[in-house]
Amino acid sequence: MPQRILFVAAECVPLVKTGGLADVAGALPAALRELGLDVRVLLPGYPQVVAALPGAKPAERVDALGELPPSVLLHAELDNGVPVYAIDCPPLYDRPGGPYQDPSGEDWPDNALRFAQLGRAAAWLAVRGADSGWRADALHLNDWHAALGAAYVRFSERPRAPVLFTVHNLAFQGLFDAQWRARLALPASSWSIDGVEFHGKLSFMKAGLQYADAITTVSPTYAREIQSAPLGMGLEGLLAARRDVLHGILNGIDTVRWDPRRDPLIAANYDADSLDAKAANKRALQHRFGLAVDAAIPLAAMASRLTEQKGADLVADCAEALIGSPAQLVVVGTGERSIELRFEALAARNAGRIGVHIGFDEALAHLTEAGADMFLMPSRFEPCGLNQMYSQRYGTVPIVGATGGLVDSVVDCTEAALADGTATGFHIRPIDADGLCAAFARALAVYRDAGRWRQLQRNGMAKDFGWGRSAVEYARLYEQIAQRESAGA
Template identity: 50%
Template sequence: MRLLAVASECAPLVKTGGLADVVGALPAALAEHGVQVTTLLPGYPAVLRAIGDARTLRRIDDLFGGTARLRRGTAGGLDLLVLDAPHLFDRPGSPYLAPDGGEWADNGLRFAALGAAAALVATGGVRGLTFDAVHAHDWQAGLVPAYLRFAQPRRPVLFTVHNLAFQGKFPLSLFPRLGLPAEALSVQGLEYYGTIGFLKAGLWYADRITTVSPTYAAEIGTPELGMGLDGLIRGRGGHVSGILNGLDTADWDPARDHRLAARFDAADPARRAANKAALQRRLGLAEDADALLFGFVGRMTWQKGVDLVLGALPAMLGEGAQLAMLGTGEWGIEEGSRGAAAAHPGRVGVHVGFDEALARLVYAGSDVVLVPSRFEPCGLAQLAALRYGALPLVAHVGGLVDSVVDANEMALAEGAGAGFHFAPVTQEMLAATVLRVARLWRDKGTWRALQANALRTDVSWTRSAARYAALYREMMADAG
């Protein structure tokens, strides 16, 4: 079958978060199940550079205020369609933010254009291209199901929510420019508490809805985590499901990763020790193989629970442990992290910013990777940790529950477990779990067994790609 995927970012071409990793890795995994994927992306400068002199398949004379072209090319092993609309996408900054850090004022039009272009392509508007189904990702592609609902011929569409907290809400004054029928501007459509809701539109009009983990699919149907959309999500009933994210295990491979100080695999985990020493040197930590080393990689935000890590620091230091942190985010948390490093030289090391090589070293050199998120649709840090032999210590939420087997007493008795859960998500419970981890760290035989379990864990896309392929075919059967 032929699938059109639609997203606002895609690794390795343009990335701000885990969405890009999913969009970049899933096509290769789906190919194993007979699904041929073409990915439609906005024509950001980086994407256009990557496809080079790609040919133009169709010109659109007026796409929300300017001329656009649909260009086809390949990059990063992906079959791409690129919406080359300079008036919308040829600008500096991130995909969503201007260089001053504020959102682009016309983000509503920019990503409405992506949805309109996707509908044009999916319904046969580009000669020589036909598709059986469409997979739209997150709010930036939320209007894809809306445009397709009012287009012919019908194409079934799957809408995936990567993080319900980001919803894409814009003023009602945008609606007349969208080219949708008047009936779309209602509670049974785009209207959302006096705004136009892109993510809400995707939830309403899609044939099927997925989130990036089964537990998160259940959580967003509750008032606590539904972000105001729980009623709609419950109303979609059996059309909502969760499919756990995976990793591109060819890219995330400690046996071949050139960024590491020493490569290793499940058959020779002892070589991880060189990465621990390299990480300690890199972040100014005391070079001590016997010190339990906790690592953190990610956004330094309240949602990610970094304040809980800083609050639990006395428990870590009391056990003789070290802490290595890498990330950027909220100013207050960044400053708190820098302050902790200044107050505890040789015990706490912090790099504020992003460095891919250092991130890989944190996963390969830490003994434990902290993922204390207050909510987490799926998360990739715990999957990377498992792949690189670090035991994840995770909050008992979302995809973290689904992807990490807790080393509790029953699991230990059965030789299972590859990480640690804590709940409720509080500083006190994180500190208590740190003490549980430290006790197991001192039992070297048990620790080696847990690490072996982590390295053997299948974090690939294999199972999840099969579920996506089955869901596409189910949508197609229902559509007739």
């Protein structure tokens, strides 16, 4: 088994986060190290990353290539013991704004350079190694930002390391003008339908899919869905052709940070044997949003990006029908302004029954998971999803779109599943306003039977959503691609 794994991502908790990728990069390497693997993380040296690593030491200089400037890899260690390399390259990373966009919200015009540098540094550590003598036995590249590393490894003149590429969301592909192929020092032979070219553009995502030795997605169902339209996003043909090396591995969650027994951000701690204490969190959530404090009325919640992908518009469509059941509704999040405005208007018209918080608040997110009876997640597509796992851990029953990782992590509450003790939530089919209302009606019917509802809660709370199982599957894949590489050498 390869012992030295370089985990490459554009963001990583606790250094920098814009989405779920950072949570994966912060948790999976630690779980892999518990299996005995020497896993290290590589990410760009954004200002907040460098500032968070004051004791970092220069570990390696990466030479210039094409228009990519030279850089220095800074080596440090996270609080959880995971070693990390940050790419110190001020011309590309030392600027205000976020990892991907400037302060006005526009994509950085040189993102092709900024993230090619990430792939280039990954390939360097796999092909040449660091001054300390550490060289990656295998690369684990994540999403389009890191994907060009697969091409740099493939076209290296030195012996190459095997590459695993994980797709977290195929909707974001890293497409750039054709001129970038030469500017990033990719060979002319890479510009073909079997290379990095995609409808006349340079596709970082396609480089990862084409040149990796194995591909994973963040759930088994999403791995199947992306082999056909529409979720293949134009790459379904390539993904179907590579189905033999395409695997779906369900993400885990941070079970320390999300633990109702010890969560410091909720009103009262509880577990499956003390579910009555959950009621204190419901009261606190009702009070926070000015809702009628009523233990009997069902309280549904959504905490999410307020976008059409997440089905936030469907919740807005159904909101007044839901509260007429009767029920209460809480919405927490930020996203498309038109959807935000709809929720603000709904809250104004239905004071005491609908509560809305536009923005993200970590403490409120935890209280929402603990205080709600039901969690609404009507995503139109969802590679994996995390909130449905948080919800089950907190005894809050998820109502989810029947897609992607939601199918893999939530067992629909059919009569058979309820009888055999496997049901944990409700699937929305079809994923539209009528489907959401129908799923909510099914949930209400079970909610009114206290014994069956309590069993549903306990079923979800008994599930193991930690990273241990996923880490074992990734370790097995590292071994498989290393064996194939050795056999083909």
